[in-house]
Amino acid sequence: MVRRTIDNFDIRQICDSGQCFRMAHKRENTYSVIAAGRYLEIEQYGRDCIFACDEEEFEEFWKAYFDLDCEYRGYIESVNPNDEYLMNAVEFGSGIRILRQELWEMTASFLISQQNNIARIRRCIQNLCERYGEERPDPRGESYYTFPVPEALAYLPEDELKECNLGYRSKYVVRTARSIAEGMVRLEEIQGMRYQDAKAELLKLYGVGEKVADCICLFGLHHLEAFPKDTHILQALEKHYKRGFPRRRYKGYEGVMQQYVFYWELRKASLTDSHR
């Protein structure tokens, strides 16, 4: 067990912010996450967090995964006080962090995300992991499945992943897995590239367009300047930033602001809903 008191960290908000599809609400105050072949449960009460792993694993892996070396207060305090919309969004999602997830997993996950909703994206990825990932025991005596390696998908018939409920996205994932398995696109090299070069390289993958490439850059490469524009963000920009989002002010971490806006747009509907 690892105990930490952490500011601007809310595991529920992170789970609901739609950047990780392998996080789940286990029970009151407790969430699970599967990443890089590992399984972890996190329990949180206010700023007090309990990570169900030993100190070594926490320091070596999870600390960086949750981006805990970064102080998010600075991002939050930089928001223009006159920007009422963004002030609200940032206050509402002040516990969000940009996770440091795996490049290949983000690539496949955001291929699956297109024209899809988050609940179904989760099910698709769960299906994919159960069928092509590796089964491992978790500390509680149950089991979980790792994310399949590219080679496990690369030589399937292009429609095979429709069995996992991917629909027409099946061929995007299979062809991309093949491009990577055969070395047409080298993820290890992309890891070392700056944002623009990495994005250009990712755009070569079949099924990867502007928006998906930016999601991969933001969540899989931690390029915080990537600013994915999905339907929700476009609607918000249209409504609140007719003259364009002030990217200059937030230069270098526009993607963090994007995530506050996205979460706010996603959740505020259900907020008024639950108040009936």
Added chain:
DNA sequence: CGCCAGGGGAGCT
């Protein structure tokens, strides 16, 4: 049953 939207993209012009 039809219609539409869900964190778009490919293939044209």
Added chain:
DNA sequence: AGCTCCCCTGGC
């Protein structure tokens, strides 16, 4: 850069 068409599932 903009347009059309493509494509799958779930909810209403």
